[in-house]
Amino acid sequence: MTVTTDQMVQLITPTGERRPHPVYEGLIADLDGAALRGLYEDLVVVRRIDAEGTALQRQGQLGLWAPMLGQEAAQIGSGRALQTEDFVFPSYREHGVAYCRGVDPADVFGMWRGTSLSCWDPYDINMAIPAIIIGAQGLHATGYALGLKRDGVEAAAVAYFGDGATSQGDIAEALGFSATYQAPVVFFCQNNHWAISEPVGLQAQVPIYQRAAGYGMPGIQVDGNDVLAVLAVTRWALQRAREGSGPALIEAVTYRMGPHTTADDPTRYRPTGELEEWRERDPLARMLALLQREGLADDAYLESVTAKADAVAAELRAGCLALPDPAPLSMFDNVYAEAHPLVAEERAQYAAYLDGFEGSN
Numbered sequence: 619m620t621v622t623t624d625q626m627v628q629l630i631t632p633t634g635e636r637r638p639h640p641v642y643e644g645l646i647a648d649l650d651g652a653a654l655r656g657l658y659e660d661l662v663v664v665r666r667i668d669a670e671g672t673a674l675q676r677q678g679q680l681g682l683w684a685p686m687l688g689q690e691a692a693q694i695g696s697g698r699a700l701q702t703e704d705f706v707f708p709s710y711r712e713h714g715v716a717y718c719r720g721v722d723p724a725d726v727f728g729m730w731r732g733t734s735l736s737c738w739d740p741y742d743i744n745m746a747i748p749a750i751i752i753g754a755q756g757l758h759a760t761g762y763a764l765g766l767k768r769d770g771v772e773a774a775a776v777a778y779f780g781d782g783a784t785s786q787g788d789i790a791e792a793l794g795f796s797a798t799y800q801a802p803v804v805f806f807c808q809n810n811h812w813a814i815s816e817p818v819g820l821q822a823q824v825p826i827y828q829r830a831a832g833y834g835m836p837g838i839q840v841d842g843n844d845v846l847a848v849l850a851v852t853r854w855a856l857q858r859a860r861e862g863s864g865p866a867l868i869e870a871v872t873y874r875m876g877p878h879t880t881a882d883d884p885t886r887y888r889p890t891g892e893l894e895e896w897r898e899r900d901p902l903a904r905m906l907a908l909l910q911r912e913g914l915a916d917d918a919y920l921e922s923v924t925a926k927a928d929a930v931a932a933e934l935r936a937g938c939l940a941l942p943d944p945a946p947l948s949m950f951d952n953v954y955a956e957a958h959p960l961v962a963e964e965r966a967q968y969a970a971y972l973d974g975f976e977g978s979n
Contacts, residue, residue, distance in 0.1 A: 626871060627851055628841040632899045634907025642850035649846070651914050657845050658905045658915075659923045660694045664714040665902060666927035667723050670935055671713070671730070675880045679939065680730040684711045688843075688875035691901030692808050694718060695848025696776070696870070699856055703773040705762055706745040707755035711808075712778050719743040723930060724937025733941040735949065753779055753786030756805065760796045763803035763859075774802045774859035782813025784829070785821045793867065797833040800864035804855045807867065808842060810874035815887040827869035835865045842872030843901040846908075873899070946972060 628637050629646070649657075668686050675683040686693065689711070697718030700706065708715055716726055720743050728734030729748060736747035749755040759777035766773050783789050784807060796803050807826055811818050818826075830837025836858075840851045848870055855866040873896040877884050884893075909915035950965040 626839045626841055627847045628844050629847040629850060630844045630904055630908050632843075632904055634904055634909075634911050636908070639850075642847065642854065645850040645853050646846050651912070654905075654909060654912070655914055655919060657694060657698065657849075658902070658909055659926060660698070660714075660717070661690045661845065661902045661905055662923050663927045663930050664690050664694065664717050666931045667717065667726075667934060668713055670931045671727065672876070672880060674727070674935065674938060675730070680727060680880075681732050683730055683880045684878070685874075685876035685880070686711050686713050688873045688896065688901070689808055689810055690714055691845035691905070692842035692848055692870040692872045695845040696778075696806055696852040696868075699849050699852035700776065701773070701856070702744065703771065704744060704856065705759075705766075705773070705775045706778070707759040707762070707775060708746065708748055708778045709752070709755060709780060709783070710748040710750055711780070712748070715778065716745065719745045721745070722937065723934035724941070727934065727938040728941055731938060731941055733944055735952075753783040753788035753792075755779065756783070756789045756792030757795075759803050759805075760792045760801050760865075763796065763801035763865075764799055766802055767799070767862075772860045774804055774856050776804045776806055776856070778806050778808065780813065781807060781809040781811070781818045781822060781826060782816065783807075784826055785813075793829070793833045793835070793865070796865040797835050800862070802859035802862070803865045804852070804859055805865065805867045806852070807869045809869050809871050811872075812874055812878065812884070812888070814878045814882065815884075825869065827867060830867035833865075833867075835867060837867045837869065839869045839871060842870030843899050843904060845901060845905055872901075 627639060627642055629639060629643060631637055671683040672685055674680045693712060693714030697715040706715060706719060713726055717723065721738050725738045729737050738747065740746045746758065756777045756779060759775040763775040766775065777792065779789060793805065809818055809826055825839060827837035827839040838851050840847050842848060851868055855868055858866060875893060875896060906915060947965060947969060950961050953961050
């Protein structure tokens with residue numbers, strides 16, 4: 619399949635009109651009205667989950683939260699392109715992808731609430747736990763993909779990262795190594811325009827997707843606020859990887875409408891008017907406009923979507939608040955698969971420290 623990579627792929631305009639494409643349009647031809655409605659419901663639900671996360675942090679129930687507001691289409695479009703046997707290596711902002719993989723929304727919050735060192739069992743849903751170290755997951759995905767290739771498994775690994783991570787050596791090494799060995803891995807960069815307070819143009823002197831050419835792999839730039847375009851492009855890259863044609867780099871151009879984390883204040887560095895400009899490209903409004911144009915957004919449907927989002931939010935809030943506090947020494951339980959003398963020593967030291975509090979109450 620020949621793919622044009624010199625222009626951004628878009629299948630829905632910001633006003634909800636369909637745009638034809640000679641390659642990618644055909645990759646979503648199976649989406650009927652019910653499927654389009656399902657994608658919009660996903661967008662609304664994950665935005666609700668995200669808003670609940672911010673509210674819980676502001677209410678003191680979470681230590682920190684990394685909002686994904688504005689990036690819903692990039693995550694739902696790519697997440698719904700995955701097949702069960704594919705394996706996801708996320709950063710810390712992929713709450714929407716986790717939802718697509720079937721994570722219990724309450725489980726997403728364990729790490730942010732401080733009750734768990736992870737969030738879920740990766741092998742239950744084929745998705746690794748969130749990576750806090752910037753860019754490390756690119757190497758993890760490459761290694762896993764090489765394992766898939768050696769085992770002859772027709773599946774792919776996906777590494778999610780932001781534009782800031784493309785300045786990390788880990789991502790450069792992952793791109794080079796995966797190209798060398800034609801590993802079945804898709805690198806999915808969400809270019810949300812800000813690496814905390816650093817604008818993408820400072821560190822990316824050329825569009826990020828163009829870096830793929832230097833590694834000998836295809837690079838595709840897609841409108842990250844267009845859920846259909848993201849779905850089509852990711853389907854293409856994943857199928858190509860599964861069939862043994864090697865890695866690809868996707869740059870989903872989107873925008874972080876909220877702060878980097880709840881500890882950040884974007885009004886200190888974001889130019890006046892930029893946020894308002896991107897609100898006009900809101901991924902949910904765009905998909906709703908498409909549904910309305912195609913007669914798929916009646917009042918009953920929209921009310922059902924709102925009810926679903928509210929129900930998920932209520933369930934995750936109750937689940938989050940019910941997460942049990944772990945026993946202090948449990949932090950040493952799963953460091954290594956087998957007993958390790960250094961961990962045992964540290965456990966004993968910490969136990970002695972805790973014992974020092976006895977009688978002080």
